[in-house]
Amino acid sequence: MKHEDIIRKMTMEEKAAFLSGKNVWQSRNIDRLGIPSIFCADGPHGVRKQAGAGDHLGLNASLPATCFPTAATVANSWDEELAEEIGKALGEEASSQDVNVLLGPGLNIKRSPLCGRNFEYFSEDPLLSGKMAAAYIRGIQSEGVYACPKHFAVNSQERLRMSVDSVLDERTLREIYLEGFEIAVKEGGAKSIMTSYNAVNGVYANENKHLLKDILRTDWKFDGIVITDWGGSNNHLEGVLAGSNLEMPAPGLGSARELLTAVKNGILTMEELDSCVDDLLDAVLDLTAAPQNKKKSFDKEAHHQLARKASLESIVLLKNDDGLLPLNSGCKVAVIGDFAFIPRYQGAGSSIVNPLALETIESVIKSAPLNLVGCSKGYERNGKENEALKNQALALAAKADAVLYCFGLDELSESEGQDRTHLEIPGNQISLLKDLARVNPNVVGVLSAGSVIELPWQSCCKSILHGYLGGQAGAGAMISVITGEVNPSGRLAESYPMNLTDTPAYRYFPGKERCAEYREGIFVGYRYYNTAGIPVRYPFGFGLSYTTFDYSGLQLLEDRVRFTISNKGDRDGKEVAQLYVGGPEKTIFRPVKELKGFVKVDLKAGESKTVEILFDDKTFRYWNVVTERFEVEKGDYTISIGASVEDLRLSGTLTLSGSTDVLPYVRGKMKSYYSGQIADVSAEEFETLLGRPIPNGKWSGELGINDAFCQMYYAKSRLARLIYAILTGLKNKSEAKGKPDLNLLFIYSMPFRGIAKMTNGVVSMEMAEGMVLVVNGHFLKGIKKVIGGFFSNAKANKIYEKKLSGK
DSSP, X not given: OTTHHHHHHSOHHHHHXXXXXSSSSBBOOBGGGTBOOOBEEEOSSSOBOBSSSOOTTOOSOBOOBOOOOXXXXXXXXXXXXXXXXHHHHHHHHHHHTTOOEEEOOBOOOOSSTTOTTGGGSXXXXXXXXXXXXXXXXXXXXXXXXXXXXXXXXXXXXXXXXXXXXXXXXXHHIIIIISHHHHHHHHTTOOXXXXXXXXXXXXXXXXXXXXXXXXXXXXXXXXXXXXXXXXXXXXXXXHHHHHTOOBBOXXXXXXXXXXXXXXXXXXXXXXXXXXXXXXXXXXXXXXXXSOOTTOOSOOXXXXXXXXXXXXXXXXXXXXXXXXXXOSOOTTOEEEEESGGGTSOOOSOSSTTOOOBSXXXXXXXXXXXXXXXXXXXXXXSOTTSOOOHHHHHHHXXXXXXXXXXXXXXXXXXXXXXXXXXXXXXXXXXXXXXXXXXXXXXXXXXXXXXXXXXXOOOTTGGGOSEEEEOOSOOTTHHHHHHHHHHTSSOOOOOOSSOEESSGGGSTTTTTOSOOSSEEEOTTTTOOTHXXXXXXXXXXXXXXXXXXXXXXXXXXXXXXXXXXXXXXXXXXXXXXXXXXXXXXXXXXXXXXXXXXXXXEEEEEEEEOXXXXXXXXXXXXXXXXXXXXXXXXXXXXXXXXXXXXXXXXXXXXXXXXXXXXXXXXXXXXXXXXXXXXXXXXXXXXXXXXXXXXXXXXXXXXXXXXXXXXXXXXXXXXXXXXXXXXXXXXXXXXXXXXXXXXXXXXXXXXXXHHTOBTHHXXXXXXXXXXXXXXXXXXXXXXXXXXXXXXXXXXXXXXXXXXXXXXXXXXXTO
């Protein structure tokens, strides 16, 4: 142990209590031994340190901070140096606010475009997600602040996120859902990691020894601390046994008493407890030592300009018919759309940032070299039709040479706590777009959305620029691209399907009851579309430029590829060259091609550069489920370089000797996976992939401690059903207003155990169990347990607090 001298001085009560938070954001301090607390804060795209009383979902005010573009946006930059710059700025701001652990970045895989939190995640591809996350982490930690990548692991839906069981095979787990975290740990050097709410193959992530011990600590050599998501601890004892160090936010002292009882009964050894304490103590002392680079303030204007740069590098030009963009100087322009006045610049939920500044298209365009004929809201943000607004906008559009139409997904469309049900932009916005196109053919669609949308209306736009959620400086960045001051260089980090029904997990997402079955396996995103021959609207890696690029001179070397990129146009620009690898396709099923590297190249007009992309240990590997290790299949590998997964410019072949002796699959039993046609995998075939029976995930019978409030519609208790009806009514009412009540959404999907984990010790697990008895129709028995539990818990807490205080 690193801190045996201190641990020897700690009492058993101090050790046990140390492994749980003391309030919403802080770990527990032990003053008599000089052990301070550390402060955690949300921060995927901006620091969210609450000024007063803390709450997980950000309804209470937070200190002003720079709001950078979200992860989904910055992923489109494909720029690791930029990501590290942003990380460094986040670290500076965290340090200046005395934040020790920044809870981010989020790098869960975008299994389905319906996941409500996709705006906070990078990509559908694990390599791109991992590389960008690692860069953020390096930047954050360079400032003496720990990054805390999340949510480990297989957290792909918001619906029932605190109780759902993600059921998937080991190869899919390793190759798709863990690879990004592996890169974040190995290349980013992450010093902490946050476990997810959900179970993975029947075991909650925070107590999953396969995830936390076998993979994280043994395979990846992670030596940092594991922190639960807020309220994400199912069983604290099992978490500690698995190597989880800090239970958050503040479960009270009931969790500590669980550990003391476990030690007394021989379930938890003193060595295991001390090891867990030692890891956390090491982090606390490291973070609170007087750092030489501790920031007292930061350059607000410099960070605003960095936010602008991040948005600039991430804007994607999807369409540009007749070279409409960039607009000529003096062009008569009409700005239409509510988003021009009140921008969609960040997501909703625990990542909400109180921005230091906020630009709008309506204000920024006034200083652009354009002839502004006027601005009009055009539509109601809440989706309601408004003929007066529409007619005003149409009249304005008729006076202009070009229309900048600002539209996209509103706040209700994508949010933490709920998944989307469709990929459509609100109908009133599209109705206006169609009318605008009839009045003025030169419509520039300026999109704001944090996740994938359907675009059947794209013919109404001559040009389309996608800014995703561009942060506080996104408006100025967008105008710079529209006027040609900057050449767009963003490339899509996710595929845009023709229709929702085309998506690989369409029939499986979300998990409706206890289980989310990942029947599509490794065929996520472009891996599916490309292999199964499903046409998409815009492919992974796609993005246009105001110039053109040529690729030539491919050289395949033992450890890298080398080639030349030339800018053939008359404008400076940046190209994202992407390396794809296709396997032998003989004995191991696999996607037709997978991203294995990328590089962003800055080229002056007429300039050429020779660039290289290195191979690494992930370039050719696959997970063999029989030998339980990564191996390389023998055969010919196709190495391709291109501008997107569907725009390959150079190609060659490498022959590898391989390392596979034992074949993991029998082709005849897994036809869907060998063909890539996984849209409707049978239960029998999925069980073959799993190597075990599919667990029964049906809701039935009495509710349990891990069942959620939203399940009370089938509770035996009339009172429980009434509470369910009230909660559902409140939820529907908040949604009708166009702004979801995030705390209500959190409660709606929270399991009963969450009450004991999120109330700072006021409610014990015994009391939560009593509530479950009430819900199941055992009113008197349950109430007795709740009341008795309240008094026994209060008494036990008082005794414990006295021991901690030494009085």
